[in-house]
Amino acid sequence: MGKDKFTIGIDYGTQSGRAVLVRLQDGMEMAEHVTEYQHGVMDVKLPHLDKALGYEWALQHPMDYLDVLRQSVPAVMQTAGVDPTDVIGLGIDFTACTILPVDENLEPLCFDPAFRDNPHSWVKLWKHHAAQEEANKLNELAGERGEAFLARYGGKISSEWMIPKIWQIVDEAPEIYKAADQFIEATDWVISQLTGELKRNSCTAGYKAIWHKRDGYPSADFFGSLHPAMRDLADTKLRGDVYPLGTKAGELQAEFAAAMNLSPGMAIAVGNVDAHAAVPAMGVVTPGKMVMAMGTSICHMLLGTEERTVEGMCGVVEDGIIEGYYGYEAGQSAVGDIFGWFVEEQVPAYVHRQAEAAGKNVHQWLEERAHAYRPGETGLLALDWMNGNRSVLVDTELSGMVLGLTLATKPEEVYRALLEATAFGTRKIVDAFHQNGVAVEELYACGGLPQKNKLLMQIFADVTNRPIYIADSIQTPAVGAAMFGAVAAGAEVGGYDSILDAAENMARVKEEVIQPIPENVEIYELLYQEYNKLHDYFGRGDNDVMKRLKAIRSQSERKLTLQ
Ligand SMILES: Nc1ncnc2c1ncn2[C@@H]1O[C@H](COP(=O)(O)OP(=O)(O)O)[C@@H](O)[C@H]1O
Ligand SMILES: O=C(CO)[C@@H](O)[C@@H](O)COP(=O)(O)O
CATH class of the missing domain: 3.30.420.40 (ATPase, nucleotide binding domain)
Structure with a gap:
């Protein structure tokens, strides 16, 4: 050798x-x-x-x-x-x-x-x-001109x-x-x-x-419509193969x-x-396997053999991840950050005390207690839009929500509902691809969260009804x-x-694979249908209360500063 x-x-x-x-x-x-x-x-x-x-x-x-x-x-x-x-x-x-x-x-x-x-x-x-102002104007102009590239980016350039x-x-x-x-x-x-x-x-x-790959950059006409100085951008300041x-x-x-x-x-x-770069590092070089880089947010990556339009995706690029395939990207703009917000801003002092006495951090303490509940047992359902919605709806004006609170609700129950909400958010993305001809059969998770929270990973497997492979490296x-x-x-x-x-x-993944648990899958299917109803009701214009609240808040802020 x-x-x-x-x-x-x-x-x-x-x-x-x-x-x-x-x-x-x-x-x-x-x-x-x-x-x-x-x-x-x-x-x-x-x-x-x-x-x-x-x-x-x-x-x-x-x-x-x-x-x-x-x-x-x-x-x-x-x-x-x-x-x-x-x-x-x-x-x-x-x-x-x-x-x-x-x-x-x-x-x-x-x-x-x-x-x-x-x-x-x-x-x-x-x-x-x-x-942001330039991005808004660009999207408006591209929409008016019927630019074909918009569809490849889920309808919006960031x-x-x-x-x-x-x-x-x-x-x-x-x-x-x-x-x-x-x-x-x-x-x-x-x-x-x-x-x-x-x-x-x-x-x-x-x-x-x-x-x-085939069409190159947008046309000089399009760049010129943004600003005359930008007309020859592709051939000059972005030149080269x-x-x-x-x-x-x-x-x-x-x-x-x-x-x-x-x-x-x-x-x-x-x-x-x-x-x-994380995709091949987990051994993913063929379609059907969605890679999730899970940390403060989640980036979802997937390979396909055709260029398809999927609602709200961040982008589809030929050779963009692995040569020879179309690489798809989608994402959730807050995941770990939602759990972090709850731990830092919403948890009563007794939880901090008990966690410290048990030698655990608050996440671990809440996870352990939340684990004792069966799916659906908390009676809660949350929307994971605390930092807006990056994929499917693509709307930064949306906000979070927890439904079903009672005087008996415990912090670990809300924590569990938030874990579940992020899994429902991923399920929505998985479905958007799978139902549009870009198959998702298995999930692969890397980043900090899979190493930190086992319950979260089990919930993701149960909610998506798919096995999850975990990276064997933190790098x-x-x-x-x-x-x-x-x-x-x-x-x-x-x-x-x-x-x-x-x-x-x-490439290396851990030997242990997280498999969905059939009885949990069944209950989560019911809860996901309820999540879906809330998702469309608040996210697709039936009730724009989240946007109205934001508008009222900014009006109130202005009055306060004027006084
Ligand atoms: N045990 C835990 N369970 C769930 N979330 C956690 C836990 N510990 C930390 N977090 C959250 O994980 C996120 C950090 O994830 P990490 O992958 O290390 O970060 P980054 O995305 O910056 O690479 C933070 O948002 C934090 O609130
Ligand atoms: O946008 C992308 C990838 O498309 C990231 O580079 C960007 O969000 C930064 O991510 P990290 O915060 O470094 O995980």
Whole structure:
């Protein structure tokens, strides 16, 4: 048997970057290291300037991304003690849509003293929501013009995505728009720094920049209808070919090889997105298996063989997750955050005391007690829209609800109803795909929640009536990125020729599978029908009370500030 070979994956999150060194033969994680971003999320001011950023702004510093390369990669190399010549590939995944303007030499405009005082020259993070006005106008215009691309994004382009963000720059800082040679995703920028050339990836282009494998970007006519300056956007500032995931972006340049303790010339994969990289890391490379990245929110990913229109999906992109398939994405905008809100804001002091005395955190204490109830026994039913509805209804104006409260209701009962509500929300998404010809037979869960709450996972299996496989790694996206690094290297040097081969050898899920319990499935079917009625009643216009309440609240807020 030959010498072990390795690959590196880096997961760029919102606050930090995490590197893992993975063994190619079996996907074993040999070492991991986290580098917190020195500048974190810049949502108040720029580092060097005491001037407030606007409402809903969220920027980042490109240098923080390079620090992850310089700190975390040598750290994993040192911990694992492997020979640099045995590391054959590197891949990364990133939050998205996280973009920056660069000059002809791929230097961020924010590094240029002429532009650095202008916040629009910096990286706009995925959760920069200050381009909402542009997103609304874009959706309206695209609707009026009957643009075919809208259907591929469930009928709405998000303010988080590339085109609204660029349009905000055109509106508010035309000099930055003019000076930018290109706008690129941060994931593509980091790869360009490693290889010396820019290669855009199909995942961010497809999901975040309205690019289509066959049709390309929207027409010049459409871009021109947004703003005359944007007419030639696709051919100029978004120019260049788009490459499928797993493509070799290039070879590692000497400067970074030295800084990272790796061999120059090593294969580097094109960039990727965090949630999407997790799919092959769980061994999912064929249709029928829905991957859920479960944490504060849930991102649902699914493969199909045809491009279908599914109500409220975030997007469908050919080659967007696994080459050769249509990748579908959907999501719930709050899940763990709902449980976190309940624990922090709604639980009486005696629960905190008893949990502490039992040596448990409040989630664990509530889970244990909630577990004692049978489905339906609480008499409660909740709607999981505490942060709006991201998929199926796509409406941020909706809000949460708990029905069936009595004077005897216990905190653990409400906790259970909230767990169930998030499972009903996922069931709605599963049904939307399954009933529209994109089959969902099994669920795969990664992220923090599956490790933290067993009851939640059982409820998800019972409500969806599907088995759930759980990731065997807490760094699932980074492992996926490492797998794409192995594909970029290729089998000739000890990597893999396709992501299918890499997944077969490197992907890992836990042995224990969570199976639906038939008697629970039966009761949850009844409860889901009730959830569905509430969902449509409050979500599809029968009763817009949630929106009216929000309107009344903002009127009252205004009166209060005027007094
Ligand atoms: N035992 C638990 N059961 C359910 N939810 C939990 C539990 N512990 C923490 N949470 C919630 O999980 C979320 C964090 O999940 P995690 O996957 O670690 O985060 P992220 O989405 O930021 O990667 C928080 O919203 C928190 O409220
Ligand atoms: O939007 C996507 C993926 O499509 C994410 O990158 C973005 O929501 C950030 O997710 P995380 O908070 O890093 O889990």
